[in-house]
Amino acid sequence: MSGYPPLAERMRPQNLDQYIGQHHLVGEGAVLRKMIDRGVISSIILWGPPGVGKTTLARIISKQMERPFYVLSAISSGVKDVREAIDKARKSRFFSSPSPILFIDEIHRFSKSQQDSLLGAVEEGVVTLIGATTENPSFEVISPLLSRCQVYVLKSLEKADLLDLMNRCLTQDIVLKKKAIEVKEHQALLRFSGGDARKLLNILELVTNADISNGKIEIDDEMVTSHLQQNPAQYDKNGEMHYDIISAFIKSIRGSDPDAAVYWLARMVEGGEDPKFIARRLIISASEDIGLANPNALLLATNCFEAIKMVGWPESRIILSQTAIYLATSPKSNSAYMAINEAQALVKQTGNLPVPLQLRNAPTKLMKELDYGKEYKYAHSYANNFVEQDYVPDEVKNKRLYTPQNNAQEIKVNERLNHLWKNRYNK
Numbered sequence: 001m002s003g004y005p006p007l008a009e010r011m012r013p014q015n016l017d018q019y020i021g022q023h024h025l026v027g028e029g030a031v032l033r034k035m036i037d038r039g040v041i042s043s044i045i046l047w048g049p050p051g052v053g054k055t056t057l058a059r060i061i062s063k064q065m066e067r068p069f070y071v072l073s074a075i076s077s078g079v080k081d082v083r084e085a086i087d088k089a090r091k092s093r094f095f096s097s098p099s100p101i102l103f104i105d106e107i108h109r110f111s112k113s114q115q116d117s118l119l120g121a122v123e124e125g126v127v128t129l130i131g132a133t134t135e136n137p138s139f140e141v142i143s144p145l146l147s148r149c150q151v152y153v154l155k156s157l158e159k160a161d162l163l164d165l166m167n168r169c170l171t172q173d174i175v176l177k178k179k180a181i182e183v184k185e186h187q188a189l190l191r192f193s194g195g196d197a198r199k200l201l202n203i204l205e206l207v208t209n210a211d212i213s214n215g216k217i218e219i220d221d222e223m224v225t226s227h228l229q230q231n232p233a234q235y236d237k238n239g240e241m242h243y244d245i246i247s248a249f250i251k252s253i254r255g256s257d258p259d260a261a262v263y264w265l266a267r268m269v270e271g272g273e274d275p276k277f278i279a280r281r282l283i284i285s286a287s288e289d290i291g292l293a294n295p296n297a298l299l300l301a302t303n304c305f306e307a308i309k310m311v312g313w314p315e316s317r318i319i320l321s322q323t324a325i326y327l328a329t330s331p332k333s334n335s336a337y338m339a340i341n342e343a344q345a346l347v348k349q350t351g352n353l354p355v356p357l358q359l360r361n362a363p364t365k366l367m368k369e370l371d372y373g374k375e376y377k378y379a380h381s382y383a384n385n386f387v388e389q390d391y392v393p394d395e396v397k398n399k400r401l402y403t404p405q406n407n408a409q410e411i412k413v414n415e416r417l418n419h420l421w422k423n424r425y426n427k
Contacts, residue, residue: 004175007205008198011169012056019060020168020197021053021161022154032057032152036064039098043122043129045107045137045146048154049243051196054132057154058103061130068092068100070127074109079117086121099128107131108140115142122148139280156195163190165197169204176208180216188224194243203228245271246281249324253282254289258328265317265324275316279305282323293333293407300326331407339402346396353393386420 004010013019016026016033025032035041041061046054062069070085089100102121104110121127122145129149133140137151157165163186169176170183183189193200207219207227245267252260268278279301286301304323308316358375377387390397404414 006202007169007173007175008201010173010175011165011201013053013060015064016060019053019056020165021157022057025152025154026057032061036061039065041065041101041128043149045131045133045141045149045151046154047133047135047137047151049134049156049196051193051198051200052154052156053197054154055103055105058101058130058132062101062103065098065101067098067128070100070102072102072104074104074106074114077104077114079114082114082117086118086126089121089127099125101130102127103130103132105132106134108133108135108137112142115145119144119148135277136280139276157197158195159190162193162195162197162200165200166204169201176204179208181208181219182216183219185220188221189219192224192228246278249278250281250285250289253285253324253328254332256328256332258325261324261328262321265320269317269320275308275313275320276305278320279308279323282320282327285327288337289332289334290327290330291333291336292410292413293331293405294409297327297330331409333405333407333410335403335405335410342401346399346401350393350395353395356390356393358389359391388421 016036019026024030026036027033032044046057048054059069061067068089070089072081072085085102089102092100102118104118107115118129122129129145131137131141131149137146137149141149166183166186166189170181171177189200189203192203203224207224208217245264249261249264249268252264265278282304283298283301286297290297301323304319307319311319358377377389379385379387381387392399404410404417
């Protein structure tokens, strides 16, 4: 409807009570909620997929803490813009007043020199930095800046969050509440939004602008699907398709289909995807999906990441293709992935059990007197460099976490473990 901003902007929350999702960060008693309520906030990086409220949360923090708010986009801002924003922030401070907030959207797109230009101001407290990124900051943010920031992970919105948002729109939005709208089915709305609040609002706005029959707009799955097919999404390396296609790519590798893997790789190459993003996902797949069935897969994937940094486009596409085909045609095992999941579940269940005395470090005389490390058996002092002893607390003794799978490499591993750990692996 003309004269009004888009629905996503009209429904942007103005405070934490209106904010939907991210309960682990801003719910009652959560870490960010406590900081905001106390009026104390350090420099932070908000990491999460598109449409989960990173920008909105930054604005709410600034508003509720009554801090000046400066915004830069990593796509359109250079070092000069960063310095101008910092200079403006420095001039806006009076005596011991809290530092202004400098929000940088898509901070992962900042070059090293641009990120370097932030360091002094963050270190001195001239600004409180809030960065937003859809990429792992460990890879994309320089270490000195990362060490000065706390990273918080935002999650895709859950079904209940999306339904809450939809109902708020229909009952509170200045435009939609005036229309006779009946939502008969919502599965397509949820499926196409994919946990992205902005996507949900855009779809809702699209379908509620439909022709009205009998004075009412009836939303069902067929209607939503029909409207979206008439407005097909192109590949967006910053949006939903970015995640859908990389998901299809990895699942094709996991499914041992090299043709499908290369097809999805080509879709990303033609769409201008960052080759480092693709290479990082190959490294993860090499460990999660192939793992110990072919340990060389991780070596090749890691070398692929280094190679594309040296070569660049367009030749990097060949290196990515070679790696993708190698991973897709490799034998598969997720035993390492399953083992760490099992181990984490066990730790959550059993808590912080004490380290057995024989495994403890004994750097001081007192620790030695307390028998730290006294009963430890040095494996290399025994035949075949092995001696059976307990390496975990008694409460989790003989608990199997790693289970070798039925591939040539792990069959050999299993045979060796059966030979060494007869009491544990031959039960």
